[in-house]
Amino acid sequence: MCEAEQHNHQSPSRRGILRWGAAALPAAAGVTALAWPTQANGTASAAAGSGAYYKAGRGDTLRGIAGRFLGSEQRWTELYRLNRQVLDKSGEPRPGQRLELPESPDGATTRNFAPLPATAKPLSVPPEGYRLDRIGDAFYAVTAGGTQAAFLVTSAGVVVIDAPPSLAEALPAAIRRVTSRKVTHLVYSHDHADHTANASAFGDVIRIAHTATAERIKANQDPGRPMPTVTFDDRYRLDLGDQQLLLSYPGANHEAGNILIHAPRQRAAMMVDLVMPGWAPFRAWGTADSVPGVLRAHDELARMDLDTYVGGHVHRLGTMEDIKVSREFVRDLWEATGKAIAATDMAPYFGKVEPGNNWAGFDLYLQAVADKVEPVIYRKWLGRLGAVDVFTRENALTVALSQIVDAPRDL
Template sequence: MSSSTDRPDWLVEDLGPKGAAFVNLSDFAVPPEESHGSLFLPDRLAKGYHVEEIRDGVYWVSVGWYDCMFVTTGSGVIVLDAPPALGENLLAAIEEVTDEPVTHVIYSHWHADHIGAAAMFGANVQIIAHEKTKELLERFPDPFRPVPTETFSKDATLEVGGVRLELSYKGQNHCEGNIFVHAPAQKVLAAIDIASPAWVTFRDCDSSENLSGWEQAHHQILEYDFDTLISGHVSKLGNRDDVVEGIEYIDDLVRYSREALETIPMEYFHESMDNTYRAAFRAVEENYFAALVNYVTKKTLERTTSNGKRWEERLNGADVLTKHNAFSILEKTRLERTHNGYMRRDGSAPEKFFI
C-alpha cells in the first residue's frame, strides 16, 4: 500500500489474515457521475461546505460526506442536526443566508457523528428530540451533545413563525429514537441514516441496529409527500426514485441472504475440522460466513437490475462495499428472522432450516 519511507508509525499493514485488508483506488469501479453531488462544487471546494435553498426557506448544507438541514422562519432558525464534520461551517452557512438567530435544534437521533457539534448553539436554544434520544444522552453524557429540553414519544409538530415541521417516530431502525422530520409545505423530508441517494449504503448497512426496522424505514419514507430527501450523508440530495432504487438493492441483499442461509450447510466446513485443534470451530465459522457473504455478493453484483444495469453501474461503491452489507444482513437475518423451524429430538431438521 505504501513504501517504507513514507509509511507513518500508526499504519499497520503486516497482520495478514489477523487484520483488515486495505484496498486500492483501482479496486473500485468508476462511480456514476450522478453520485457526485456537492463533492466537486466550486463553493464546497473553496469554503469547505456547500449551502443551497431547497424551497421556501428550507436549506441544505453539505460538507461532502455529512449534511444537515436548517429552516428560516422569520422568527428564528430551526436546525436539524449539527455534524461535527460540519462544525462551525454550519454557523457560517446560516449566516450566509440570514441574520436570524438559531432558536430551535432538532436531533434526528443521538449519534455523535450527526449531533456532536450541537453545543456550539449555546444554552438558550430549545432542543427537541425523541424521548429515547434524551434517555441515551443522559445515560452516556457528552458535553458537545446537550440533553434535549423537549421530547415526544410518537408524533410532534414544531411551528415557528408560521413554518411547520412534523416529527415522527415509527420505531427503532438505524437506532432507537431515530425520527423522520417532514416539512409538508416545502415537500422536504429528512430521514437520516436510512436511504443513501445514488450510493450504496456505508458498510454494515450504516451500522444500523435493527435491520428489519431499517429495511422497513425505506418503505415508510415513501408514505410521505415529498420531492426532496435529506439523508445525512453521501454528498447529494435525493428524491423518491432514489429511495425506490435503494429498496431494490436492499431487496436483493435480503433475498440472496436468505437463499444463502437456506442453501449452504455449515456441515460442509466441519469436514476439515481437526477435533484436537481447539480453535478449529472458529475457523469453521469464518469459512462458513465467508461462503455466505461471497454467495450473496456474487448473486447481487451479477444480477441485471430493473434498468438493465448492474449495481456497480448504478450505485457508488456497490462493487466493493456490498460484501460488508451482505455480512450484516446475513447476521441480522439469523437474529431477527425465522430459521424455518428448529432441530428435532431425532437429529433431523425441517427443510431449509439454518442455524
C-alpha cells in the same frame, strides 16, 4: 476441481510472479501476455488492464483466480469488471477462456475500486467551502466534506437539524447568509457524534430528540451533545412561526431513535444515514441497530409524497427516485442473502474446524453465504450505485446474521 487446481498450481512460486508487469508473469502459471482487442464500448466501469492474461482451467472461479494472482479473493470484482464483456451469464469463466488481469501497481493486495457513476460523483464546492441548497421557501441543506445538516427559517426563529462537528463553521455561516434570526431550536436526528457532537455550540436552545436518542446521549456523556429538553416516542409536531416540522419514529433502524423529519410545506424529508443518494450503503449501514428496521424505514419513506430527501451524507440531496433505488438495493440484498442461507448447509463448515470452535465454523459458513450473495448484487448493481464493490460483502454478512437472529416475519 482437482484438475483445475493442478492446472493452476503449476508454478511453485505463484506469489513470486506478482512483481507486476506482464513480462514477469510466466506462461507456466497459466498467465500469458498476449494482446487482446480493445473493447469497443469502453464504459466508465472498465478497469485498467495490465495486458497480462490468465487462461482459465476447469472449475476456475473469478474469486479463486483473484486469490491466487491478485493477492486477495476480494479482487474478483476487478476481474469481473475487466472481463464482463466476454463472460457468459453465469459470470464465471469457461475452461480455456482468456481473462485479462487487472493492473496491480504495487504487486498485489491493493484493491482497484469501480469508478463512481455520475450520480455518485462529488459536486463542485463554492468558494465558501460548503454547498447551500434551498429547498422550497425556507428549508436549507448545508453540505461539506460528505456530511449534511439542515435548517428551517421561520418567522419566530431558526430550527437547526443536527450539528455535525465537520460543519462547525459552515452551518452557522450558512444560517447567517440566509437570515439574521436566531437559532431557537435544535433537532437531533439521532445520537451519532458525526452528526451531532457540535450541538453545544448553539447554546441554550430547545433541543428535541426521540426518547431513545436521549438515552444514548445520556449514556455517552459527551459535553458536545447536551441533553434534549423535549423528547417524544412516536410523533412530535413542531409549529414555529409560519413553519412546521413533523417528526416521527418508524422504529429502530440505522440507530434506535433515528427519526424521520418531514417538512410538509417544502415537500421534503430528512432521515439521516438511511438512504445515501447515488451510493450503496456504508459498512453495516454505519453500525445499524436494526437491519429489518432499515428496510421498514425505507418502506415508510417510499410511501411519502416528497420531492427532496436529505440523507446527512454524500455530496448531494436526494429525490424520491433515490429513495426507491435505495429501497430496491436493500431489498435485493435482503432477498439474495435469504436465498443464499437457504442454499447453504451449515453443518459441513463446522466439520472443517476444531470440534467446539463454533466461532470458526460459523465464520466459514457466513463467508460461504457472502460468497453467494456478493456476485448477485454486484452483477445487477455495478454502475447503478456508487461503491457497490466496497461494502457489499460486509453488508451481506451483516444481513445474514440479522436474518438468523432478528428473524423478522414481516419482510
